[in-house]
Amino acid sequence: MSHDWIKVELDRFLDAEFSPDLSLIEWRKRLVSAGWAAPSWPEDSFGRGFSQAEALVVSRVFADRRIVGAAQVGPRRLAAETILAHGSNEQKQRYLPKILTGEHAWCQLFSEPGSGSDLAGASTRADRKADHWLINGQKVWNTSAHHADFGILVARSNWDLPKHQGLSYFLIDMRQPGVEVRPLKQMNGHASFNEVFLTDARVPLDDLMGGEGHGWAVATTTLSIERQGFARGRSQGVPASASAGRIYEELARELEIDNEPYTWYPQREGRPDLILQRAQETGAIEDDAVRQEMAKLFCLTEAARISADRVAAYQKSGGQGVLPAGSIGKLGASVIARQAAHVHTMISGASAMLSGPESAADGLIAETLISVPAISIAGGTDEIQRNIIAERVLGMPKEQRMDTGPFREIPRNAQ
Amino acid sequence: MQVVFTEDQAQFKRVVHRFFDTHSTTTAVRGLSETETGFDPLVWAQLSETLGLSGTHLSEEYGGHGFGPVELGIILEEMGRTLYCGPFFSSAVMAGYALERFADEAAKIERLPQIADGSIRATLVLDDLNHPSQVGRLIQANEAGALTGSAPIVLDGCTAEDFIIVARNGAGLGLYALPRLSEGVTAVAQESIDMTRKVARVTLQSAKATKIGDVTSQDLNRFWDLTSVALAHEMIGGAARLLDETVEYTKGRYQFGRPIGSFQALKHRCADLLMSLEFAKAATHYAGFCLAASDAETIYPSMAKAMAADCFMEMARAAIQLRGGIGFTWENDTHLWFKRAKCDEVLLGAPHRHRARMIDILQEAKDVA
Secondary structure (H helix, E strand, C coil): CCHHHHHHHHHHHHHHHCCCCCCHHHHHHHHHHHCCCCCCCCHHHCCCCCCHHHHHHHHHHHHHCCCCCCCCCCCHHHHHHHHHHHCCHHHHHHHHHHHHHCCCCEEEECCECCECCCHHHCCCEEEECCCEEEEEEEEECCCCHHHCCEEEEEEECCCCCEHHHHEEEEEEECCCCCEEEEEECCCCCCCCEEEEEEEEEEEEHHHEECCCCCHHHHHHHHHHHHHHHHHHCCCCCCCCCCCCCHHHHHHHHHHHHHHHHHCCHHHHCCCHHHHHHHHHHHCHHHCHHHHHHHHHHHHHHHHHHHHHHHHHHHHHCCCCCCCCHHHHHHHHHHHHHHHHHHHHHHHHHHHHHCCCCCCHHHHHHHHHHCCHHHCCCCCCCHHHHHHHHHHHHCCCCCCCCCCCCEHHHCCCCCC | CCCCCCHHHHHHHHHHHHHHHHHCCHHHHHHHHCCCCCCCHHHHHHHHHHCCHHHCCCCHHHCCCCCCHHHHHHHHHHHHHHCCCCCHHHHHHHHHHHHHHHECHHHHHHHHHHHHCCCCCEEEECCCCCCHHHCCCCEEECCCCEEEEEEEEEECCCCCCEEEEEEEECCEEEEEEEECCCCCEEEEEECCCCCCCCEEEEEEEEEECEEEEEECHHHHHHHHHHHHHHHHHHHHHHHHHHHHHHHHHHHHCEECCEEHHHCHHHHHHHHHHHHHHHHHHHHHHHHHHHHHHCCCCCCHHHHHHHHHHHHHHHHHHHHHHHHHHHHHCCCCCHHHHHHHHHHHHHCCCCHHHHHHHHHHHHHHHHHHC
């Protein structure tokens, strides 16, 4: 479809339907039924089958006209994209519209205390009963689980098969007695994540996704969507701030809740954007040692930016994905964050001891110094990224595995 | 801003790749590194006359092909990959860019076509190879144009037919030319770590030279950017070759009953090396695109030189380490690249000088804004 024609049709729709006085949900329902909430999705799944370029035209119009779009902040996007790829038609009809309208918030229930990097070693049980699955176990690192309505869950439905084959993927209702959510306080004082305890929690048979024993394949889809998010850097939705009307007020409230777990995320990336100005204001820029470390940092940040542009250009020209861009980008982000924290420390000197609103940049520098360790862990540790790069790009041989054979015979952490 | 090669540029890269694969084998490189002249005149004639590579980046009005830093970079990347031995960098890049940047119109018309077609091999005599601000301290010109002084390191200084010389000339710097075989000129071969690139000490004793231009500090900085980016391409070409061969080695070498490439310690090191290479490559290609697009001063040429140098050295160290004992032998080829990496690292400024320059440029930009 021509880009001009998309614009014409969308403008016509917005002129007729949009009003800032609508409720947020009511407006998004209209968007969903017209296919404008997720235009790149297929036409039979609430979208319009648009290409990335066509979808970009739509989001530009939304931005230019300050129109509120579908809910997209947080783990709900992981759930939506995975359901879109693997869900049955009934599952798509049941769950996708309310994800787009924001009526339902979602969380991800993958990691466990006993399986972090080795996600396929999950030992949360899923036992099949007459008309439901019974779930028992513990999950961890569950962003936004405390206000989630549903979760995407990986659990073990067969203990006699090799580890990857015994997993199943479920859509679980979080609002039930068998689900307990507790906040998990991090070393930087925030509590963006939770622990989730599952005790005889129930999942209807219909909410198994992708078929019994196919959980790993489905989870891989979720993980690759998550990694793309890391490499791209998170954009957590643009609040149409300062516009008047009911819809904007409701949006502001929604974003306040949805963005809350992410307020420290820019700090875990090291805040290299603050370096040059701080070095000039403090006079640290006159120190040759600081200049060297600053230059090393800017080499990394600029090269990472250019490298991402190159990957995008290759993909656009239909060239093969020459690299696992996600893994290299993520590893690069870790190196950048550490170097930025190092330079911030050099610039601050003894003042780097201080935290809180009275300290440098309203406390952002202190928060940076104690948040950076997260970047090389979250979403797959640096070590796992290095394995991926070595094996998938460089074609280096896999290490001998100690975890083949029936899962119940594999050594694992004490429960 | 362009960020990846056009289809024409990619096609050109394939042609150049084939040429150097055929004509710059490791056997040829080892053979030439043992000679005094250090190059094969037949291969030189083929690459400059038949393929016309020497004139790639020079403008058409002076006998070149009118391409720019990107196409020149493609050539150098392939030369670095195969450690090509010959006067390309000294004549086409150093002398060619110096003439194009600094020389008078008449001197360009007279001299550049011969450099572009390779019929004359020239080199640039610079009395400092560390930083543009230090050039012109050792070689002086008197009013009659006679030059006195010395340059400790001149690429291909014993074989070049013409010397293009930057000398102090009163308050400023001038560009001069004379044939190597002139009265008052002595060129003595210097031993270099890198046997694949010959260097000499050049001494001038009231040597009568022709003044062919003036060298402003701004022009000298631009020249330094152009040559640094060309050299950065050579380095990423060499680094990429080392990574390919090192990874292959770890797949085929067995210890403890398994290929050593299956050990995580080696995999992680190789993954880090790949990231370092991707970043250096991104920086280097981008610097080429920037220079092709505009003459403005940016951080990117120095960034490319610093990153490519660090990457090439890091790669060379790892290439030897991951091979273990065999990597430290003369018979194994790895040391040939290691030595080129060491010399390229410091030629035209060690990485720390280029990093310092990046911050100078950022500060100036901030002051202006």
